[in-house]
Amino acid sequence: MPTVPILMPQLGESIAEATVVRIDIAPGTEVKVDQEVIEVETSKATMGVTTLCSGIVKEIHAKEGVTYSVGTLLGLLDVTDEEVTRTGVDTLEAAADRRTAAAAAPEQEKNLHFALDDDSYEEAPAVVPSVKGLPVPAGTMGAHYISPRMRARMDEMGLREADISAIVGTGAGGRVTVEDLEKFIDYIETWPSSNASPMRLAVADAMRRSWTRPLATVGLPVRLDRVLEHRRNQEPKPGLTLYVLRAFALALVEDPASSGFLMGQKVVHPRAFDIGVAVQVEDGVVVPVLRKVDQKSLGELTNEYAEMVERARRRRLAEGDLKGGIATVTNFGTFGLTSGTPIPLPNETLILGLGAGVKKPVWSDQVEAFIPMTEAELVVTFDHRVVDGGGAGMLLNRVAQLLQQPEKL
The missing domain is CATH 2.40.50.100 (RNA polymerase II/Efflux pump adaptor protein, barrel-sandwich hybrid domain)
Structure with a gap:
């Protein structure tokens, strides 16, 4: 047979x-x-x-x-x-x-x-992950120059520079030696550990590559009362993330250079305003991409967004669902966090974050009294090689302005 x-x-x-x-x-x-x-x-x-x-x-x-x-x-x-x-x-x-x-x-x-x-x-041996995180104690000196011998040993063990950055070095100028590394590995041998999932390793690798760039974050409080009032009258109801996503896309259309990326001596501008949404899954974060957000209304995006998030949480996304985004939106307010400094993906210049809404007393000249308003922190982390603080501030202000007219989103 x-x-x-x-x-x-x-x-x-x-x-x-x-x-x-x-x-x-x-x-x-x-x-x-x-x-x-x-x-x-x-x-x-x-x-x-x-x-x-x-x-x-x-x-x-x-x-x-x-x-x-x-x-x-x-x-x-x-x-x-x-x-x-x-x-x-x-x-x-x-x-x-x-x-x-x-x-x-x-x-x-x-x-x-x-x-x-x-x-x-023939049965192949299990593939050894290329990134292995190590718990490290705080040290006063870290890794600087890495010798060829040390580099070879790190390659054998699948280690990156970030994995040894907090090991106290005994070499010249605080350099971490092979002996320092081996001693540290022996030191943590009996510590509890578990294998990192492919998702966790992918997130670690993406963040390591992202951090090779000069990143900066600026923030701005934004009032959400008009958005919340508009949302109450919609069926199905768009999530706050969608309102921010749509406003972000429209703001980028007006200033496409902000979402470009640097390649040598050129800034490459987006050819389509496809924006990713960070979705928390069991062991990490995935970022499915919604296409042509600037050309779709909130109503058109609502069902598409819900279906995409549901597939992301079931880990049923196709590879194409994760490609081609020019920026990302993350709503860390869903975890009760009021502020944060999200990190953009390596292939993106911007990530926009929304914190949790908080009721605050705001002075009203009309009634001459303090009235309760819902405010949330809106932050953007950006590649400072492409965008300056002033440009990021103007982008945030424009997103905040668009959120005050939710009926036009």
């Missing part, structure tokens, strides 16, 4: 590995074509590995909690000759026949583009 492999698929053009989180089959299980049999987690979403044809599960090589690279053998199916003919799938036996034929005629050019290589079916 022919045998067909279940391989770790290419889940996106920038995804090279995925972690198995659930296996839904066992040897002897009958499966259908395109049936989801293994659930895997990438740095961006949870996805399913499906079968190429119908058959009976022969072997399961994958293990839950282990990360495998694209092309790794996850299992084997026993299939019928009729199913092979019907679906056109390649089999291990066919691959072996091709190799035998190629070995008998080595002078002929081999077409390996669609050929199955038996080596790719």
Whole structure:
């Protein structure tokens, strides 16, 4: 009976590995074509590995909690000759026949583009994550110059400079030596620890890359009473995040240079006002992107936004849902936080944050008395190479002005 492999698929053009989180089959299980049999987690979403044809599960090589690279053998199916003919799938036996034929005629050019290589079916070791966070105690001196020997040891251990920045160095000028690193690793050997998820590692890597730029944050209190009054009369009701998102997009249309990014000696301006929304998930944050926000009304965005957030929380976003944003909006006020300094993604210049609304007494000249008003902190963190404090301040003021006319959003 022919045998067909279940391989770790290419889940996106920038995804090279995925972690198995659930296996839904066992040897002897009958499966259908395109049936989801293994659930895997990438740095961006949870996805399913499906079968190429119908058959009976022969072997399961994958293990839950282990990360495998694209092309790794996850299992084997026993299939019928009729199913092979019907679906056109390649089999291990066919691959072996091709190799035998190629070995008998080595002078002929081999077409390996669609050929199955038996080596790719050997169980590959788990992929070691490229970023490993370490808890570190406070120190008075940190890492400065890193010697080639130290760099090589860090590469072996999958460490970044940020991971060793708080280790007290005993080398010249406070330099952290290999001996300092090894001593510290021994020191934390017995500390409680857990493996970071692919999502956590992706967030860590993105923030590390973002922090290589000079970032700054400015804030402005904004009154939300008109927004809240407008929202009460809408059905379905847009969230506060959507009001801010829409006002942010309209403000950027008026000043597109603020959302450009620096590339050498050029500032590249946005070709579309696609804006991401930070969504908290179980072990990190994902940022799905809403397209052409400047061209859609609040009503048009409400259902689209709700559906996108729901898919994000179920980790069912496609890779395309996470690409192409020029800026991000984050509502940290949902956690009761009144202020914050959010960090933009590495490929974006701006991130706009909204804090929790707070009732405050505000003087009214009309009634000559203090009246209660709902205020929230609006902040923007920006790449200071592209935007200056004055420009960021004007952008914030314009967003605040637009929020005072919610009926026009």
